[in-house]
Amino acid sequence: xxxxxxxxVSDKVAVSIEGMNKWYGTFHVLRDIDLxxxxxxxxxxxxxxxxGKSTLIRCINALEEHQKGKITVDGTVLSSDLKNIDKxxxxxxxxxxxxxxxxxxxxxxxxxxxxxxxxxTPKKEAEEIAMHFLKKVKIPDQANKYPGQLSxxxxxxxxxxxxxxxxxxxxxxxxxxxxLDPEMIKEVLDTMVELAQEGMTMLCVTHEMGxxxxxxxxxxxxxxGQIVEQNEPEEFFNxxxxxxxxxxxxxxxxx
Amino acid sequence: MSDRSSHTVAFVRETVIxxxxxxxxxxxxxxxxRDNLFSTPFYSLLTIAALxxxxxxxxxxxxxxxxxxxxxxxxxxxxxxxxxATGGCFAVLTERWHQLIFGISYPSEEYxxxxxxxxxxxxxxxxxxxxxxxxxxxxxTLLYPFVAFWLIWGGSILSPIVALVGFGVGYFVYSRYxxxxxxxxxxxxxxxAIIVWNIGGYISAAGSDILxxxxxxxxxxxxxxxxxxxxxxxxxxxxxxxxxxxLGRQSHxxxxxxxxxxxxxxxxxxxxxxxxxxxxxxxxxxxPPETNLDLVLRVIIMITMFSAAYIAEVVRGGLAALxxxxxxxxxxLGLDYAQSMRLIILPQALKISIPGIVNVAxxxxxxxxxxxxxSMFDLxxxxxxxxxxxxxxxxxxxxxxxxxxxxxxxxCYGISQYSQWLExxxxxxxx
Numbered sequence: 001x002x003x004x005x006x007x008x009v010s011d012k013v014a015v016s017i018e019g020m021n022k023w024y025g026t027f028h029v030l031r032d033i034d035l036x037x038x039x040x041x042x043x044x045x046x047x048x049x050x051x052g053k054s055t056l057i058r059c060i061n062a063l064e065e066h067q068k069g070k071i072t073v074d075g076t077v078l079s080s081d082l083k084n085i086d087k088x089x090x091x092x093x094x095x096x097x098x099x100x101x102x103x104x105x106x107x108x109x110x111x112x113x114x115x116x117x118x119x120x121t122p123k124k125e126a127e128e129i130a131m132h133f134l135k136k137v138k139i140p141d142q143a144n145k146y147p148g149q150l151s152x153x154x155x156x157x158x159x160x161x162x163x164x165x166x167x168x169x170x171x172x173x174x175x176x177x178x179x180l181d182p183e184m185i186k187e188v189l190d191t192m193v194e195l196a197q198e199g200m201t202m203l204c205v206t207h208e209m210g211x212x213x214x215x216x217x218x219x220x221x222x223x224x225g226q227i228v229e230q231n232e233p234e235e236f237f238n239x240x241x242x243x244x245x246x247x248x249x250x251x252x253x254x255x
Numbered sequence: 256m257s258d259r260s261s262h263t264v265a266f267v268r269e270t271v272i273x274x275x276x277x278x279x280x281x282x283x284x285x286x287x288x289r290d291n292l293f294s295t296p297f298y299s300l301l302t303i304a305a306l307x308x309x310x311x312x313x314x315x316x317x318x319x320x321x322x323x324x325x326x327x328x329x330x331x332x333x334x335x336x337x338x339x340a341t342g343g344c345f346a347v348l349t350e351r352w353h354q355l356i357f358g359i360s361y362p363s364e365e366y367x368x369x370x371x372x373x374x375x376x377x378x379x380x381x382x383x384x385x386x387x388x389x390x391x392x393x394x395x396t397l398l399y400p401f402v403a404f405w406l407i408w409g410g411s412i413l414s415p416i417v418a419l420v421g422f423g424v425g426y427f428v429y430s431r432y433x434x435x436x437x438x439x440x441x442x443x444x445x446x447x448a449i450i451v452w453n454i455g456g457y458i459s460a461a462g463s464d465i466l467x468x469x470x471x472x473x474x475x476x477x478x479x480x481x482x483x484x485x486x487x488x489x490x491x492x493x494x495x496x497x498x499x500x501x502l503g504r505q506s507h508x509x510x511x512x513x514x515x516x517x518x519x520x521x522x523x524x525x526x527x528x529x530x531x532x533x534x535x536x537x538x539x540x541x542x543p544p545e546t547n548l549d550l551v552l553r554v555i556i557m558i559t560m561f562s563a564a565y566i567a568e569v570v571r572g573g574l575a576a577l578x579x580x581x582x583x584x585x586x587x588l589g590l591d592y593a594q595s596m597r598l599i600i601l602p603q604a605l606k607i608s609i610p611g612i613v614n615v616a617x618x619x620x621x622x623x624x625x626x627x628x629x630s631m632f633d634l635x636x637x638x639x640x641x642x643x644x645x646x647x648x649x650x651x652x653x654x655x656x657x658x659x660x661x662x663x664x665x666x667c668y669g670i671s672q673y674s675q676w677l678e679x680x681x682x683x684x685x686x
Contacts, residue, residue: 063583082591090589100584104602104683113598114588146683166588 009217012039013072014170014201015060020069022055022225029055030066031225039169042202044212044233047222048248053205056222057172060203061092074169090118093163097175099155101147107134107158108143111165119166126165133161137191153184157191164195171195173204209253213237221245319343319653329647347651348658351642355658358477358632359641365409365469369480372406375399376487384673386680407476407484409468417455421448473551477632479662484551485633486620486666489558493619494612496559497566498605502596504571515567522564528625530557535629554626562619569611573604606681613674617667624663634659 015037022030029052037043045053058064059071062078062085071078073088102110111130115121121129134140137157139150147155156176163171173192177185189211196202196215206212212219212233219236221229221244229236229245237253240246279285293299322342326349327333333344348355357366379399382392401415425448432440476484503515522530534553577600585595605612627636638655642648648655 061587063586086589086591089587092587094587096580096584096587098578098580100578100580102581102584102599102603104606104681114590117594117598118589148683162588 009041010039013037014039014041014074015203016070016072017060018070018072020059020066020071022052022059022064022066022068029225030059033069033227035220035227037170037201037203039201040199041217042196042200042215043204043218043220044216045203045205045220045222046207046209046212046248047228051222052225053222054174057094057174057203057205060170060172061089061094063094086118090114090166091168092170092172093166093168094172095156095159095163095174095176097178099147099152099159099179101155101159101162103147106144106146107139107150110147110158111162114162115165130161130165133164134158136164136194137161138187151184152180153187156180156184156188160188160191160195170201170203173202173206175205175207177206177208207252209237221248223248315341325349330649330651331647343654344651345654347642347648347654351637351648354478354637354642355634356478357480358475358637360475361471361477361480362469362475365471368406368409368468372403373480373483375402375406376483384677405468407471407480408473409470411459411463412466413455413459413462417452417459420455421451424448424451473549476551478637479634481551481626481631481633482620482623482663483666485555485558485623485626488555489562489619489623490616492555492559493561493563493566493615496563498570498601500563500567501570501574504567505574518560519564519567522560523568527558527561527622528628530561531625531629533557550631554629554631558619558623561622562615565615565618566612569608569615570604572611573606573608574600576607577603606678609674609678609681613670617670620667620670621663634662 013036015035017033017035020030020033021028033056035056045056047053055064059066060073060078065080074091076084076088078084078088101107102113105113108127108130111134112121112123112126115126115129116123119126131140131143134143137160139154139157139161142150142154142158147158150158160176176192177188180188185208189208192202192204192211193215204211204216216233218230219233220227221236221240221242223244229240229242231241236245237249240249276282292302318341320343322337322340323345324333324336324342325345327336327344327346328350330344330347333346337344353363353366357369361369376399379396382388382390382396398419401419404418405412405415425444427444428447429440429444432443500515500519503511504519506512506515531554534557535550538548538553581599581603582595585599590598624633624635626633627639630636632640638659642655643651
């Protein structure tokens, strides 16, 4: 399967980050980040907490502003122009650690909101798209409930469906399973694996190393705001080069 | 099983024990009273004291209401009718009813106009208050202010129509250009509306007798009508203004933020009564001498600004209570600022703010009685002034003030009940 998956990576660039730096006040969170993501590529970003991995993917859809360097998403250079930012955000889907569903809207409304208002899709069509993706994440029967009535795993799958309804070209996952019970992690990971098999470009910040081994084309290890090591998963896990990576892997795989 | 039954004596029940009532001390009223009223000697004592207090209160109020005199033209006549018995002189309410409701100088043959406006108010408010009603009914709500203005102040129907057309044209211009630039569209809309109003001014002056109702000047308004008018107008204006101020205070644009902060902090730091005096006396100095801004309008502006500042802070609390993830989720889907506020943030923030907003609204409604201090004859002004000062009804304090309290209580309690119903309705389970 891994072989088949890798053949989907094209040589077209989806995201390119050149010399990107970011500061929180005087604190230098991201330092000289260079990263090129190709279309169809699945990247897992790992690293200790506070290493800047979430900040990195949040810069890609401008939830965080970077101060130096250049980010190009799907051919569009990220600038501070609001229209430009909104355009990029509508092409880039994102899933959060805490799902961030809209609690005052039903599951179906959560999914149709952005297509209707941003894409100007007619309501009926938007609902069809939403039901299509809700079926795909296997919860079409919950469509008329409110997020508060669903389990964490179901909520995260709705969040994935909500992003997919915008037909994004790139998906960002910010620790999608960290707030879930162990039983629910699997259902969310299964959904993500399925998505990966369809050739979606994905950047995942996650601690699920099994997922990284199974799905990733490339694993990136970050520490102290820098990319310390990146490699194919087999090489990364079996033969890490940097001492920092070795320490990290021994700690998370040790037990 | 077999182990246990081997130790017991064999037994078979052949009759069913019929249901019987529990002991009298353990059921019904007796149990309830024992639990709630006489559980300890001290509580029993408190219960008896409370019962006595209630008896004492009711023994005063009930004969006062029951023996009340409802007809008569003066306090002396009423006392005569009572003939020494305890009883209220409610005749003052029936005899001065129109003054209490409409004030002294509203033309009596035109009383149907404010009454009709009052009835229509419920029709206009319904689509806003009850979300289940069809949305097209909002047209009624949008037209209502113009109809109500025409009914209450009278004059030719052309003036409210011109005002309406001005708003319509302004909105049309705004909506055509808003996609390109919000600021330009807003300015364009404003200019277009002002042009229409200026041209329309000549037209309505020329056709001043078309569908004309007898004009009524602002100083002729009075009674509870003024409290209702100020309450309704100021609440409905201060809510959007307050929301705008709350959003402005959160803005990343320093100038907008500073204007909002200064406005809110200044207005909140000043007593309403001071603002009303400014409205009635001082404001005139700031306008060119030929402009003659209506006193009611000036008061509306002041009360609206005052309560908008409070509502802004209440809404800010609601905005702050939302997790940052809601803003981020809205952003990450590509919604622009206006969309994310309107569809995601405000519906949730306002729901949280309902109790606070209702608090301000109820307070505002009662504060409308403060206009009596700047010599407007609202309900309180009418009672304090013309009625209590008249030779016929000098000294009828209890009846009049109880009536005023009752009117305000009914409205405020209604608002409070509505808000609780709304909160229950908007409950979507867990957050």
